[in-house]
Amino acid sequence: MRVAVIGAGPAGISASLVLVARSVHVTMLDEQQSAGGQIYRNLANVSVDQAQSLGSDYITGKSLLKQLEQAIDKKILTRFSRTSVWSVTEKKEDYWSIDGKSYCQKFDAIILATGSIERAMPIDGWTNPGVITVGAAQILIKTARYSPPSSVLVGSGPLFYLVACQMLEMGNPPKALLETQNNLDLLKAFIQLRPNLTSLLYLAKGLVMLAKLRFAGVKRIKAVRDVRIKSKGNAHIIEFSKVGTKSQIEAETVLLHAGVHPNIQITQALGLKHDWSQENHCFEPRTDKFGRTSLNNILVAGDGIKILGADAAKISGNCAALALLVDNGFVNAKADLSRTYRAHQKYVQIHKFLDVLYAPKDWYSCPTNNIVICRCEEVTAGKIREAVKIGCLGPNQLKAYSRCGMGNCQGRYCGNIVVNLISEMVGQTPEETGYFRIRSPIKPVSLAEVANLETII
């Protein structure tokens, strides 16, 4: 059995290791230079010192990467890095591009582990140069040892505080944190929390981070809304209001974060059903509890199904691999699968808590007319509302009328916002609204490559 695993983050690596342990050949396809996905980005190349400053979660990735390297050395796993997968078909044919050439190979099974994307936070000025995501800042820290100076973070979520701490460790703490959640969110989150050990440990880690930030004197302003960024080169003035009072703060870099949601480009292109998650305000691919989709031998693992974090993603990768083994005659994997699944469920409670605490806010989910929603095609909320009035029940008609979603990113950033806008205007649920029709190539590929495709037998 030949299996392709797409994505070399915690879920992809874990799934691959489970498969090779049972002597199943794995081809790993990943677009980054080295394995690790985003959470363990560049882990193989950073110094011990630097790894320490990035936190203990980062370091736990080391052992995973080591096992991966060993598998590659033993030649039981093939990894293609810097590889852009641009199409995956129902028949389990993978199309990918590396160094200006495209290849096609048919596999017996595919595990999709393409992780998550940061949620868009469409506020006035979010497209200005010098405004980046908190995830982008983390990538700069991990790959360039660079923490943007005089930064103000806007938003909320676990990654928000993690990166603030990482910047602090680098000796370059944020100038201020403009936090969008308020005390009511905190109360609502605690009311529905049924804590287990995993949740408590997670909360403890969070409290430690907050304590570090407080001890270092990092300014935290909570319950902010109506944030506007006015930029002149690398000088940004961030206007905001808190409890009706307007204020502003200056920054050299603005870091935005409104949570993450599954990257559904491939699952959508496969035509799989997706369900709207009320907790995380996004579409998630429909899978069974182990990651099986409605297509035979095509599974999803990790944050690509549901946002539960890196530790859960590792277990999810194991589940998907074990389920695949069980489905293909490896009967003794069944016991492992049940056990692994139980371990995975530990993470659900804390993420329900986080989803409520850091739920996206109306003031940027349904933005005012002047805000650009589709960054690629420069389509404003006003243009979108105008098109919906003419007659759009869903994103595909909207795309036709406004070009929103037609650009390079193919809806990765505007998708969920568009779903919200249409649902609100038409008065229907996100599920009734539906999503963009996603087509291959899911990443751009040259005509020359498409014309001269090489098929690997």
Next chain:
Amino acid sequence: MRTEADFAIIGGGIVGLSVAHGLLKQGCSVICIDGSDTDFRASRGNFGLVWVQGKGIRAPFYAAWTQNAARIYPDFVSELSQETGVQINYNQAGGYEYFTDPHTLSQRMEEYKQLKKALNDDYPYEFLSSSQIRAAEPMIGGETIGASFYPYDGHLNPLQLLKALASYCQKKGLSHYLGEELKTADKKEGVFRLVTKKGLTISANKVVISAGLGAKKIGPLFGFLGLVSPQRGQILVTEKISPILNRPSVTIRQVDEGAIQIGDSQEQAGFNDNETQAQMSRIARNAIKVMPKLAQLRLVRAWGSLRVMSPDGLPIYHQSHTMPGAFLITCHSGITLAATHSTNLSLWLTGHKNAPELSGFSEDRFHA
């Protein structure tokens, strides 16, 4: 929004809205019942050409109908743009078909010669040699040996055309219902009563079916054969670049916002509008054969769409024999025929004295 009108149009794509446009101008009251966001909708998946050449080679009356449609297009579009403020970007500077095979080229030359004769010399085509087409279009190279040229061919932004028509019709009083699907239809005392699956009830003196592939299911309710079937076409769309193509061809054109659009396929794939890698590769190879420099451009998106084909490829314009007042309108060239559907076809629907002669397009031709 009204539930009674002179006309009920089933299907709000380019054909339905063009017809609504013409009917509203004649002072009729019109209701449109339209489907959902994920329906096949050929109106959202076409090449954007307003095209005459290559059509009606074996049916000169269709070539004449199309030729006239192109000639009245500029006024149709400028009025629509003015009324709605929508930029349709219609460009009628002529268009090409490129040839790489001498046999195909000489066959086409003969076909156009015959067609011109049949149309009393009113068919102003030209053929360009290898060097002439390279001079006219610097991107041409490779295996291109020549091109046909027709001066009234052109292209536009078909999505903006659709938006403009919807916007115009609504401004002029169209009641446009979205997300509806027809459940039952009957005619009592000269009035049609339509009920949708969601329970919407519409009454109208006349009904127009312009539901694309939906005509197969809906047509028989009104006594039509509804002989439409899907033919899939696939299209490649590249990244945006600055203007490099002067005129559109039937398979390659540069759209108004800069991307190059390439299409060149006809498949029997049933009700499946998926893009396939096999066709994508084939289309890419053929495009590179005529324009080698396209090879370095990146494909941003590919898609498939279903053409609405009648058995002979010609439009069907037919009034029901068993339920007079019900009309079937279907074609695979809704964009090209939009102006004439509005201006001339709507006269046929209202029984106007200037209505065009359309017997060649009736369903009766399929009974033979």
Next chain:
Amino acid sequence: MPQNFPDLARIDSMPKSFFYFDEKKIYFEQDMSVAAALLCAGVTDFRQTQVLHKPRGPFCMMGACFDCLLVIDGMVNQQGCMRLAKQGIKVKRQTSDVLSEIN
């Protein structure tokens, strides 16, 4: 002189590698994307949008947003965050009419 390298005190020598951004020399260390190197050097404006001619720069740094597009060694629409910085490459700000550079 590279700006904003917080570890400057710790490294033994100055980064010797550089690439060109328009006429400027941008220094970098290993394992860094072109976009990261430019941001380190204080460059945030990478291109001009085609419709409204607005300035854009990196946003996600992971290949999803397509906002960090640059011309690199004559090739347009290169995602700066997905291309590794290499000695001597010629990077240019992508203006909206630069796309006529196909030859």
